[in-house]
Amino acid sequence: xxxxxxxxxxxxxxxxxxxxxxxxxxxxxxxxxxxxxxxxxxxxxxxxxxxxxxxxxxxxxxxxxxxxxxxxxxxxxxxxxxxxxxxxxxxxxxxxxxxxxxxxxxxxxxxxxxxxxxxxxxxxxxxxxxxxxxxxxxxxxxxxxxxxxxxxxxxxxxxxxxxxxxxxxxxxxxxxxxxxxxxxxxxxxxxxxxxxxxxxxxxxxxxxxxxxxxxxxxxxxxxxxxxxxxxxxxxxxxxxxxxxxxxxxxxxxxxxxxxxxxxxxxxxxxxxxxxxxxxxxxxxxxxxxxxxxxxxxxxxxxxxxxxxxxxxxxxxxxxxxxxxxxxxx
Amino acid sequence: xxxxxxxxxxxxxxxxxxxxxxxxxxxxxxxxxxxxxxxxxxxxxxxxxxxxxxxxxxxxxxxxxxxxxxxxxxxxxxxxxxxxxxxxxxxxxxxxxxxxxxxxxxxxxxxxxxxxxxxxxxxxxxxxxxxxxxxxxxxxxxxxxxxxxxxxxxxxxxxxxxxxxxxxxxxxxxxxxxxxxxxxx
Numbered sequence: 134x135x136x137x138x139x140x141x142x143x144x145x146x147x148x149x150x151x152x153x154x155x156x157x158x159x160x161x162x163x164x165x166x167x168x169x170x171x172x173x174x175x176x177x178x179x180x181x182x183x184x185x186x187x188x189x190x191x192x193x194x195x196x197x198x199x200x201x202x203x204x205x206x207x208x209x210x211x212x213x214x215x216x217x218x219x220x221x222x223x224x225x226x227x228x229x230x231x232x233x234x235x236x237x238x239x240x241x242x243x244x245x246x247x248x249x250x251x252x253x254x255x256x257x258x259x260x261x262x263x264x265x266x267x268x269x270x271x272x273x274x275x276x277x278x279x280x281x282x283x284x285x286x287x288x289x290x291x292x293x294x295x296x297x298x299x300x301x302x303x304x305x306x307x308x309x310x311x312x313x314x315x316x317x318x319x320x321x322x323x324x325x326x327x328x329x330x331x332x333x334x335x336x337x338x339x340x341x342x343x344x345x346x347x348x349x350x351x352x353x354x355x356x357x358x359x360x361x362x363x364x365x366x367x368x369x370x371x372x373x374x375x376x377x378x379x380x381x382x383x384x385x386x387x388x389x390x391x392x393x394x395x396x397x398x399x400x401x402x403x404x405x406x407x408x409x410x411x412x413x414x415x416x417x418x419x420x421x422x423x424x425x426x427x428x429x430x431x432x433x434x435x436x437x438x439x440x441x442x443x444x445x446x447x448x449x450x451x452x453x454x455x456x457x458x459x460x461x462x
Numbered sequence: 463x464x465x466x467x468x469x470x471x472x473x474x475x476x477x478x479x480x481x482x483x484x485x486x487x488x489x490x491x492x493x494x495x496x497x498x499x500x501x502x503x504x505x506x507x508x509x510x511x512x513x514x515x516x517x518x519x520x521x522x523x524x525x526x527x528x529x530x531x532x533x534x535x536x537x538x539x540x541x542x543x544x545x546x547x548x549x550x551x552x553x554x555x556x557x558x559x560x561x562x563x564x565x566x567x568x569x570x571x572x573x574x575x576x577x578x579x580x581x582x583x584x585x586x587x588x589x590x591x592x593x594x595x596x597x598x599x600x601x602x603x604x605x606x607x608x609x610x611x612x613x614x615x616x617x618x619x620x621x622x623x624x625x626x627x628x629x630x631x632x633x634x635x636x637x638x639x640x641x642x643x644x645x646x647x
Contacts, residue, residue, distance in 0.1 A: 139463060139480040139526045168522045169504055183527055212582040217590045224590040232610025237516040369609035
């Protein structure tokens with residue numbers, strides 16, 4: 134691990150100033166991504182600024198939204214009674230990821246900013262355009278069973294690993310930030326993560342030194358009928374091969390509104406808007422869900438070892454919607 | 463850099479490299495070798511400790527971030543010669559073979575029981591809106607809640623039995639002593 138200077142920021146503006154001043158400085162929150170990747174020399178900050186003591190650990194509930202501080206832990210959010218009641222998809226997504234120990238450490242902002250688990254990204258001896266632009270991508274012709282089929286490019290096919298983010302994208306969350314020039318902005322969740330394209334090393338819509346302060350999750354009543362379904366190689370403590378976050382608003386057996394997010398198959402938390410639209414006004418049948426699944430995976434590009442993910446994702450979508458339809462709300 | 467570390471109710475003044483993890487500080491600086499180094503990359507749970515009543519991984523925690531926090535290791539769990547109920551349950555149920563993962567398993571289990579008594583759901587809870595009931599918890603649910611602690615000897619059936627023994631125990635106050643979790647309302 135590279136040597137670094139450790140600083141603990143007392144105020145958010147101190148943190149943004151400290152990181153903005155040094156190109157190789159980074160924020161540290163729960164450490165489950167950063168410390169891990171520093172140990173394998175994938176990340177080598179010269180300054181690490183601890184941002185867990187900025188007063189950003191609160192969850193504030195109102196009638197129209199909840200506001201979640203950046204340093205709220207994954208456990209804190211998943212266990213919150215109002216989250217469990219209003220947004221079961223969010224609790225389910227978080228609880229399906231990692232382990233109790235990691236969820237106790239990992240923060241909401243850290244989860245949003247977590248890096249891919251692509252083994253070539255994590256291996257400094259491999260070629261990886263995301264880690265080192267212009268060096269190539271060993272995953273394209275390598276062992277790519279876990280890799281993405283949606284949002285891919287010839288530069289990168291790394292899967293976005295988060296479960297929580299798939300729920301946040303169907304809930305239309307907003308990411309609020311503090312910039313180094315002391316202004317603030319909010320970024321719609323769908324615009325926060327970027328597909329790799331020709332610049333896979335640019336992963337999110339943040340400038341250097343910009344700090345996530347909180348996220349806001351609006352409260353559509355329909356979110357009460359929502360589910361997260363995750364399919365993986367092990368029963369627990371494993372990343373998704375395919376996952377679906379769904380919201381269904383039903384009028385009897387007719388769909389008023391549907392939302393669909395996908396995990397484990399895409400280079401960013403994936404919102405399948407066209408699939409959502411064809412469900413509006415249809416009866417909530419498995420056949421309708423299958424039609425939506427076909428549209429959601431249109432344009433999927435598989436490599437040698439991950440072709441199975443296309444059909445797996447479709448079946449995951451159908452099962453998730455059916456579970457939401459059949460849930461007692 | 464200088465930092466302070468509070469472990470098992472004792473505060474230590476340390477001069478450390480900023481790269482030092484809590485795990486290496488416990489073992490190599492303080493000589494508390496009960497906390498084990500397994501994978502050293504957050505995958506196995508052998509290094510589990512309790513910080514401010516929450517189970518966490520000491521291998522992914524920089525010691526410098528622990529200032530002002532309370533760390534409990536396996537050495538701090540018993541009350542003198544009186545074993546913690548979870549330690550006694552692991553002995554009674556034979557919840558280990560080689561013992562290397564056991565300190566992490568026990569600390570993790572203490573917190574798992576506390577979380578169940580707080581009623582918080584897990585991935586296998588059928589409806590996250592439900593309050594979990596310790597008396598009716600399935601083996602599947604205990605396994606899910608303990609999935610962050612690997613055992614290469616595969617003592618899992620007996621580990622589940624040990625956790626269930628403490629879950630079923632009327633004498634829960636001694637468990638709560640070491641780990642209290644708060645659920646916001």
